[in-house]
Amino acid sequence: MKKVHFIAIGGSAMHNLAIALHEKGYQVTGSDDAIFEPSSTRLKQRGLLPEEMGWFPEKITADLDAVILGMHAHADNPEMEKAQELGVKIYSYPEYLYEQSKDKTRVVIAGSHGKTTITSMVLHVLHFHHKEVDYMVGAQLEGFDVMVKLTEENDFMVMEGDEYLSSALDRRPKILLYQPNIALISGIAWDHVNVFPTFENYIHQFELFVESITNGGALIYNSEDEEVVKVVEQSEKALKKFPYKTPEYTIEDGITFLQTEEGPVPLDVFGKHNLNNLEGARLICNQLQIMDDDFYEAIQSFKGASKRLELINRTKDFAAYKDFAHAPSKVISTTNAVKEQFENRKLIACLELHTYSSLNPEFLSQYKGTLDKADEKIVYYNPEALAIKRMEHISPDDIRTAFGDDSIYVFTSSNELKSHLDSSDKSQKVFLMMSSANFGGIDLKELFA
Template sequence: MHIHFIAIGGSAMHNLAIALHEKGDQVTGSDDEIFEPSKTRLKVKGLLPEEFGWFPEKLTSDIDAVILGMHAKADNPELLKATELGLKIYSYPEYLFEHSKQKTRVVIGGSHGKTTITAMILHVMHYHDKEVDFMVGAQLEGFDTMVHLTEENDFILLEGDEYLSSALDRRPKFHLYQPNIALLSGIAWDHINVFPTFENYVDQFELFLDSMTNGSTLVYNEEDDILTQLALNAKKPTRKHAYSTPEHTIDDAVTYLETPEGPLPVEVFGKHNLQNIAGAKWICQHMGVDQDDFYEAINSFKGASKRLEKIAESNKAIVFKDYAHSPSKVLATTKAVKAQFSSKVVLACLELHTYSSLNSEFLKEYKEALNAADEAVVFYSPKALEIKQLEAITEEQIFEAFGRKDLKIFTNPEAFREFLKSKSYLDQVLLLMSSGNYGGLDFEEIKKWIQ
């Protein structure tokens, strides 16, 4: 097939383009700008557009399908031409469903943990040489791409994002997959620019459960009361398996999981990650991996990129980088690091970067989210507020929202950098939580500071 991508440079889109190219399809694409690592990865595969911009003349009746990325607007010239020609236009999730109609679709959803759980399952499958199709939202150790598609594999494992599908399709992505097997990790309000109330956000998960196939299987986190109620009321899945935090111990900064064969040391830590392991185990069992084989494989799982990722360590300090930005993720991550390293001083730094986190009303959701840390910092850029066309936020609002009197607040990237550089880092853990980069912080430079 000849498949054309409108906005080929996105992190998900370029991976899908490469996957289809590897499968043998003819792939072309356009974008107005492409950043690393997408740019180099597309170039290596011969898929990088010769020049940036939109070229409606590229769209012809010879094209079998057009895949539209979220970055493309409704008035995109190529999209208008594709519509005029009557070409079949798919959003990213629509195309994945089209590809997987004859497969067993396994969808991992929830407000938090879905990337990690998907990564855990893939790690176990890879460890035991079990081939599956997949789409995951982070680069994984041992995998070249985040998307892998074949004709022959029986299972496809999909990370079920609740954000919108495309400029034309305003449905959440995970509503389109119609899973045979699904996992939901929990519900915590996010994406307030799309789901303005918590009730509206919860509705999306109810709709997801209703989109499952008849007689399907649902795995869910029973420690989430709202999710548990939705799961018990769901009519489509006939098999329902609840999971919770498994028994474990922490000894000398190592977490041991209690198993039938005795304590098992694991590389990841924190209550949320142990819940993720419990959920992943259920899914793997439904995909043909028994409990003993699961434990053997999960022992070597080191985590997904940017999810409590250890980026530096010395005899004085350890530095973790984490994608956490929503209140529930910040709370869980900060608690996890302090519990794992109880004898060390934990310095937790959070960048308010997303639309939700910079919203003055939503800020209240962060109450006590950083309290587990010995020292806490919040960084935000007033320019980010301007770009997102949001009202200005005062330091007083942030102090009040987090409920921590000794909170340090920075709005200047250089001042924040100097603050980090000035620390002694003796017996410390530095936790950097953000979906951004603190206004250009050089993470490589941090490695020198902790020596």
């Protein structure tokens, strides 16, 4: 039985990998200085939740086969230092995923936006047709107990490829460690400005990603994204290249129909960006021997990944959705999608600025025009988040100037935001709540009951 210890086991990705190894039969231990829900309950259910919070070097012993180091563990972590002292092999999260999948056909879906949705679509279709694969995805999916699955017997490993850094010891983007046989790039829009200080530096990571694909491998790419096309076309790597673009579709009575050779296919998801994602997923599935008619049969029941245009509530009077959108490219595509789907309703778009990038005064101008399709625009941010991140003060006027719209409602209090939304006449409106956080703890289901 292999023995593996996790440093920072409570992370969203880390605890799912810990569960996957536990279910594979490994002896798993871990530590963290804080573990929140749902990680806490999910670890506890499997007997993996640490008895005490904190770091305990005595947990690191020479008989460990591996230590897996989470991104949120600092460079002076005492457990990591003990592992280095004992000579125990330390892996970053993506390194260990590669170690688990190096003898499989690896499928990696990368890009600044859409990668979670595309990965989710692929897994939904495979699951629908009872095709077993190993996987790693960044959102909870309907019909899947865990977000990471690892086996000895499955031939394929499908992974969402994040370009963020691997660990405190390994500062390479995660996507550079997987060495895919089949890869997809959905789009390139500058993100993670705290890590990639220039757009050119950010683009370079995708150039390196293309070079990391195995010789003779397949590269599927969004031909509607100029930056993606540049990266793909300049590569001289021996690859099979498959471009894709948004397929034809229509909207009738609030339902999107995909136009196919087999006729119109009704979908539960909507928005041009999601139709674009769907086309990328179709080409990935083709590579995995799922033909188009089987793909279209399965994709009709795909309801979306968690927090990706997820329905909060819909009545005869109004509809409300929540979305993980926070980067400018995601905000504009999500806002436009909802407006297109409900063109006869007034759109109230509410965005929380929460990430390092979105709260960076120098980056704020990237949001200019992103909410233009909304009839009422709201931006919320918590000044405490700026203080915690030790960032410059931002005023409501700074927000309006950056977004290029003086009509934007700006709230810095969640109670005031809730009161504003609560008092709104919801008749014939659609509400879009965009955040990678939780609007200061507002219960959206209660708000839009």
